[in-house]
Amino acid sequence: MNFAGLAKKSVLQQPVYEPGKPIEDVARELGLDPAEIIKVASNENPHGASPKALIAARAALDQAQLYPDGGCYRLRQALAKHWQLKPDQFVLGNGSNEVIELLGHVFLEPGDEVVMGAPAFVVYKLVTLLFGATPVEVPLVKYGHDLAAMRRAITPRTKLVFVATPNNPTGVTNSEAELCAFVRALPGHVVCVVDEAYAEFLAQPPDIRPLIAEGRAVIGLRTFSKIYGLAALRVGYGYGDAELIGLLERVRQPFNVNAIAQAAATAALADGEFAKRCREANAAGLEQLYAGCRSRALTYVPSAANFVLIHVGDGAAVFNGLQARGVIVRPLRGYGMPEWVRVTVGTESQNRRLLEALDDVLAARSR
Ligand SMILES: Cc1ncc(COP(=O)(O)O)c(C=O)c1O
Incomplete structure (x- = not known):
């Protein structure tokens, strides 16, 4: 065959x-x-996970026969409190990788372009290709995103632009001022994805919430795989405008985040x-x-x-x-x-x- x-x-x-x-x-x-x-190859947490998260995960196993809460109610409430945003401003994913794929489902068709740094996290390119769209790779400067060149790379076909801050594999970050100016200058047909997988390692990471409050086309991505040490459980999220998040919610599988991961992530978030x-x-x-x-x-x-x-x-x-x-x-x-x-x-x-x-x-x- x-x-x-x-x-x-x-x-x-x-x-x-x-x-x-x-x-x-x-x-x-x-x-x-x-x-x-x-x-020391996959940027996992060498200190493990919060003991409180592990206790919550073990307790959740007692309900393994039940489907998880497809809406991730408790985790969503906890995130809303943590970020001072509304619960409908979060989409939970099977790792933030899944949220990247959801962005492809919502926005990408053959012929579309996606602007990204080079090198940056390879999944941006893989997801772009998966949906038949074209990756437009913009070389880094001094190992960080060249936001001016990325702005110049945007065409009428551009749908998404990925900025990882800090960037993987280089570890270099863009400042909040640079990032905000970049997003504010984007044309209306482009959504900026700010991948913040490593942001918790910064004492003061760039805060994109003012952009969200202004109604800019921006989504932040976070993960529980890195500082929270829960990579095995696969849980991450996107946060942004409720309408944008609603589109991503339409294309996800109903039970995409398992119950053990939801319980562990909720407890991890509380263990600052x-x-x-x-x-x-x-x-x-x-x-x-x-x-x-x-x-x-x-x-x-x-x-x-x-x-x-x-x-x-x-x-x-x-x-x-x-x-x-x-x-x-x-x-x-x-x-x-x-x-x-x-x-x-x-x-x-x-x-x-x-x-x-x-x-x-x-x-x-x-x-
Ligand atoms: C920049 C970046 N974004 C996203 C991810 C995906 O994280 P996860 O799917 O485990 O949440 C990684 C993982 O290494 C990463 O380096």
């Missing part, structure tokens, strides 16, 4: 997302003990103390990695997020060398940065282990 012959042509052309390798896979492939491996501790630990971890890079004369990009780009020469070789030593980082060839690796900030001992393994790999390569 020729199933590929039956599929839409666009599906056959669709590039596939390459996730960071799970610890178990690396252990199997290299014959290593999983307990000995550290994964945990998020604060993680933010402080991340800042200290970044300093540790920067100092490690400086003492080894390695160039790095100062980051506002929970990861850092390090210039290593041959990124693929260093990735392989580190992996063989039980340290999983992210090579960036797919992001057009083959000389760099992206390293998630780990615990103090994980950061030390990464730096020591890097010494080993670089020494072996120079022999």
